[in-house]
Structures are given as C-alpha cells and as structure tokens.
Amino acid sequence: MAIFTAFGLDSKTESLVGKNVHNHFNILTMWGDLNHLFDMLIIWLEEVDGEENTYKIVSSNEKLLSLMGPLPERVTFRVDPDLVRACNERNTAVPTLPSRSLLAVRAACSRVAHLSGAVEQVQQILHDLEDxxxxxxxxxxxxxxxxxxxxxxxxxxxxxxxxx
Structure with missing residues (x-):
C-alpha cells in the first residue's frame, strides 16, 4: 500500500482493502511454483500492445524460468463464454478480468525492485529467517x-x- 501511495496511486489502495481485496480484478490463479516466482517479483506480466487482455511473461532470471519447463511466452485472459451465458441466465454479474492497471503497477514495482537491489535484500532476509x-x-x-x-x-x- 505504501508503494501505491508513494507513486500517487492512492485510489488503487482503496480498491484493495476490505471486501474489495477478493474481487475478481485482483485475483490471479497460477501453478504453485509460478506463483512463488510471482510473489518473489521474479516474474511479472507486461501488457502486449494491440492484443486485448494479453500479457507477456517477463522474468528477471530467464535461466530460472527455463528450469520450470516449457512455458508460454504470453497469457491471454478471457471469461469463459459458457460462464457468461450462465451468469446472464441467472441475472448475476459476469466476473471481471484481472485489472490492467494493477498488473502494470506490479510490473513496475518488480522492475524497480530488481534495479534497486531490493529483491536480493528481501530474499536474503527470508533465507536468514529460515536459518x-x-x-x-x-x-x-x-x-x-x-x-x-x-x-x-x-x-x-x-x-x-x-x-x-
């Protein structure tokens, strides 16, 4: 939250507290190891120009990413048409896709964390905590x-x- 405030994105912090934290726009489901890399700011998603809801998987450590096996270069988010139809039939809201702006902020934070050396410092602290x-x-x-x-x-x- 402090990072959002530092970058003048206070309105984004309001969308991430309380009941809003579990809204569909703030949820990504990933394979466990990939999720760990995302949490550690080793991978992030960057929007692909001209391709709606499509993101490139970017990594600060391509060697580590290659150890995970073949991964797609891109990911495209879509709401399943059957789900849209079911929601319409039940007169319920269709789930939203992940927020483009939140993914962009996450990508910017990941890049800054790597350029500043902050990621290595946090990883060292986590390692020290284990030991x-x-x-x-x-x-x-x-x-x-x-x-x-x-x-x-x-x-x-x-x-x-x-x-x-």
Whole structure:
C-alpha cells in the first residue's frame, strides 16, 4: 500500500482493502511454483500492445524460468463464454478480468525492485529467517525481528479489513 501511495496511486489502495481485496480484478490463479516466482517479483506480466487482455511473461532470471519447463511466452485472459451465458441466465454479474492497471503497477514495482537491489535484500532476509532460530545477543539479528513484526502487523491490518 505504501508503494501505491508513494507513486500517487492512492485510489488503487482503496480498491484493495476490505471486501474489495477478493474481487475478481485482483485475483490471479497460477501453478504453485509460478506463483512463488510471482510473489518473489521474479516474474511479472507486461501488457502486449494491440492484443486485448494479453500479457507477456517477463522474468528477471530467464535461466530460472527455463528450469520450470516449457512455458508460454504470453497469457491471454478471457471469461469463459459458457460462464457468461450462465451468469446472464441467472441475472448475476459476469466476473471481471484481472485489472490492467494493477498488473502494470506490479510490473513496475518488480522492475524497480530488481534495479534497486531490493529483491536480493528481501530474499536474503527470508533465507536468514529460515536459518535463524535464536536472536543474536549483540543485536545483529534485529532486522529479522523487525521484519517479522512488520509482517505480523500487516496480517492483523489485513484481517481487520476483512468482511465478516
């Protein structure tokens, strides 16, 4: 949320809190390993000019991506016509496709994170968290405690905004 605010995208933050966080425009379903790479900002989606709802799969680490086996270069989002028909028959809303603007912001954040070295720093912290079971007496592991505390505050904040 802080990144959205820093880039002047406050209106986007409002669309991602409370009950809106689970709207179709904010949901992507991916194969587990691909989802992990997406979460770690190693892959992202960039819109293909002239092709509606089509995105190129971009990676900061092509070698790692190639280890996943053959992947398509592009992905196109569509709502299944049978689902559209069923929604129309039931007089319910047709699910929306993922938000172009949110995917664009995610891609920009991924690129900035890699160019700034932030991804490597976060990966190192996550690695250190896995290997550290006790805090250092000299305060040398304080950054790990800070990271965990911030994570727990975010979890509480997200849960507090969930609908009942």
């Amino acid at each position: 550290t079971s006790v805090m250092a007496e000299d305060g040398g592991s304080a950054h790990l405690l800070e990271f965990r505390l911030v994570q727990s505050l975010r979890t509480v904040d997200i849960e507090a905004n969930q609908p009942l």
